[in-house]
Amino acid sequence: MAADNPYNLNAGMKCVKYMLIIINFMFLLTSILLILVGTTIQTIFGDFKTFIYENFLSPPALLVAVGCILMIVATFGCFGALRESTMLINVYGVFLLLVFILEVAAAIAAFALQGQIYNMLVRTMGSALHFYETDEAAHAAVDFMQEGLQCCGVFDPKDWDTLLNVPEGNDTSKLYVPNSCCAGFNDDSQECVFYYTSGCLNRMVFVISQSATLIATGATTVAFVQLLGVVCAFMLAKTIRRTKSLRAARKWQLQHSLGLDASGKSVYDPQYTQLEKSELTTEPITYKSPSVN
Structure with a gap:
């Protein structure tokens, strides 16, 4: 086949x-x-x-x-x-x-x-903003997020209004956010000129x-x-x-057809042995013609 x-x-x-x-x-x-x-x-x-x-x-x-x-x-x-x-x-x-x-x-x-x-980010980001001023790890994480993603707050910058401890007597019409929310500073006064307006939640x-x-x-x-x-x-x-x-x-079939066993010896004459070199005669053989009477 x-x-x-x-x-x-x-x-x-x-x-x-x-x-x-x-x-x-x-x-x-x-x-x-x-x-x-x-x-x-x-x-x-x-x-x-x-x-x-x-x-x-x-x-x-x-x-x-x-x-x-x-x-x-x-x-x-x-x-x-x-x-x-x-x-x-x-x-x-x-x-x-x-x-x-x-x-x-x-x-x-x-x-x-x-x-x-x-839902996870709403909870974790809100918690990080809440502990922004008391926890150094949260402070560093929020700043890294806002600077890296160029955003401010969870939903928008207004999230910081109730979270930052703004001193009394400051202008209530001014938006108070961390410096990491700042998108540009004044070269002379180093004051923030404008802030990121997008929240960080969607970007995260x-x-x-x-x-x-x-x-x-x-x-x-x-x-x-x-x-x-x-x-x-x-x-x-x-x-x-x-x-x-x-x-x-196929190897077994070939050996069987040649009359050989697995070791390569003949299966037909188990008494067969190979002649040694010493058993071979090297003397020349001469033939004599029969005498004629």
Whole structure:
């Protein structure tokens, strides 16, 4: 049958093997990208950690861990494909399936956090503004947020009216906000000329939600691409196992047709032994013609 042709099996095995090597090379590049994305989002979340719950730090950390594991698994898969080892490729397929599960978990966690962002930021940002003058950590976090995002207050600059301890006797018509809300200073008097008019809530929601979306979409995309790697790994393992079995069967048939056993000796004359060199005569043989009477 054509399916039992060893040349067809060898060609199919080489095709799947090189495809698996190419896919693993892509996984190596993808793992580096996952590590960079996860590290960047961790840095962003770290800068705004005062306004973010602890559970928001898990998806980017998981993304970095998945990237490191995927790099090791991809290298292992390339080695197994080059060695054409059924065991190594099957182990690679199982590990790749586990990485797929981790990536799906990271994507689900990131998608689940999307609905919590707005209410979380309203509470945490309002609390940070409330403790702005008494807590150094809150003071630094709010200033960093307002300067970095070029905003003022939670919803608008008026949020500071009831939060800052403005001395009595000051002009009540003037807006009193922290210096981090100032968009420009007078070069001579160093007084604030104008302030940021936009609140920080919408901008913070955008930053956090976009980061969570990037984690979710990136992990989902890579996870489904990895399914192709899992399928190719198990296909290659099956092809290698079948090819080796066919080669063994053909070798046995050839030996049987030549009358040889597994060690290569004849099965028809078990008493047969090869002559030693010492048993061979080297003396010339002469023939005498019969005498004629």
